[in-house]
Amino acid sequence: MSGGKETGRQKMVGMMYLVLTALLALNVSNTIIDKFVFINESLVSANNETQDRNIQIMESIVKTVDETGNREADLKVMEAAQLVHEKTDALMTKMVALKDTMVAITGGYIEYEPSYVGDAKHLAGKTDYSKVGHYMMPVEEGGQGKGQEVKDQLNGFAEEIKSIMDEFGAPESELSKFKPIAVDAVDDPVYNKDPNQQGKVFAQLAFSDSPTPACLATVADFQSKILSYETRAMAFLSSKVGAGDIAFDQIVAMVRPESKYVAAGTPYKAEMFIAASASAIVPTMTYNGKPIKVESGVGLVEFTASAKFSGKEMQKRQTFEAAITIDLPGGGDTTYSSTEEYFVMKPVIQIQSASVGALYFNCGNKLDVQVPALGTTYNPVFSAKGGSTIKGATAGAVTIVPNSKEVVLSVSSNGNRIGSRTFGVRPIPAVEIKAFSDRGEVDISKGIPAKTPRLSIRAIPDAGFKEFLPDDAKFQVSQIVATLVSGGIGRQSVKGSGKLNLSAIASSARKGDILVLEFKQVKRQNFKGNVENFNAYNRSMSIPLK
Helix, strand or coil: CCCCCCCHHHHHHHHHHHHHHHHHCCCCCHHHHHHHHHHHHHHHHHHHHHHHHHHHHHHHHHHHHHHCCCCHHHHHHHHHHHHHHHHHHHHHHHHHHHHHHHHHHCCCEEECCCCCCCCCEEECCCCCCCHHHHHHCCHHHCCCCHHHHHHHHHHHHHHHHHHHHHHCCCCHHHHCCCCCCCCCHHHCCCCCCCCCCCCCCHHHHHHCCCCHHHHHHHHHHHHHHHHHHHHHHHHHHHHHCCCCCCCCCEEEEEEEECCCCCCCCCCCCEEEEEEEECCCCCCEEEECCEECCEECCEECCCCCCCCCCCCCCCEEEEEEEEEEEEECCCCCEEEEEEEEEEEEECCCCEEECCCCCEEECCCCEEEEEECHHHHHHCCEEEEEECEEEEECCCCCEEEEEECCCEEEEEEEECCEEEEEEEEEEECCCCEEEEEEECCEECCCCCCECCCCCEEEEEEECCHHHHHHCHHHCEEEEEEEEEEEEECCEEEEEEEECCEEECHHHHCCCCCCCEEEEEEEEEEEECCCCCEEEECECCCEEEEEEC
């Protein structure tokens, strides 16, 4: 189908017609007038070819309608195409009669003897500039007014074809192409800005002061436009034959498994079928009435599954309404729908930790909280009542810092609450303070040499606590008072910290004396690097001197 487009030959002839019309306004020689004879003959030849093509389109529509069973909708399309052809044929006949009249009123043809070399006939009024113009001019301008009748015929035809197209649902972009064929200067984009043409009506623009061949070529140009409108209408109506049929031209194999996740040793089950779609149709798809994105005929259904579980219920049957609406080529639409079921599994929180039974107060208790049912969609957000949370670097990793006797950890994923878990909170186990000399740990039952110059005092954390939370098990004895006791009387004291210097009292120390250590303050550094006061297990220590 040509779709109403002009052929290359039509475009070329039309361009020559415009150029020669412009030259004609300059009162050029008879050579230019002869060119209009050629233009007219070329347009007539091109129009004959277009008429033949349009007849073929008409015959193709009739044949297709018959082969598809003469369905009611298709018969209406065929009748419309026949009406377009009849109106075109009738107007073309009137245009031929108009051209015959133009030839007749300008003297007809001069017949030559058979021996004449060249055309067998010649326009008698080839150089006549007035008779056709007078015949076409408005009566009030002194003419016979035929031009207005021709204008009404041409523009009435355009409106009739446009109306038929509109009746069969042609888009506005297509209807806008059926413009009036015959226009006055004010409506003509070529002449409406030309001061020499302002105020002229159609007949004056097309035929005034024009030689007979130019007038004939002008009518032939009108015929070309008439036929192009018929071609465009025929192409559109041809596309409407079988408009209710959907051509499924995209066919793919589909596999729908019961589940993509299969445990080892269990059967994999799936349904296999063919799915087809029509590339010419863009469907509208919805779930529960909500539109979804469609690409290449395939819609993506994606939503957050939710359900209310009761008691020990671990799964819940849910459904959604799927609907696909397609616009039929012939107008209207049809919708295919189904109810789809799916099962929502109750998410189970799994927690891994070195000490999951209870957490330690004001410590960074590291947990790994997983919900296997969510798979790769798991994107947790944590909150805690009775403490604070710090999200880890990986999905599920969280640090809980309790500040009360009980912590309730709540877990959400992608905006949906998953559940919660309650933890008891333990106090940090007391540390044991030990003394060390350069010979190793001090055995207070045996004592140390009286002249020992220094001691190292260490706060030893509970072994289990240190194993679970090594970053929170950092203790230091920060304030110590060492007193030399002789005969039950405190003789001399020094102060220090973890590294205790005894040099000041070592010179006075004697065998049998006692070194009493008082631990005034113990500090703990937590996982954040913050330091806090801590209560020690043993607040003092007595070491005999020997």
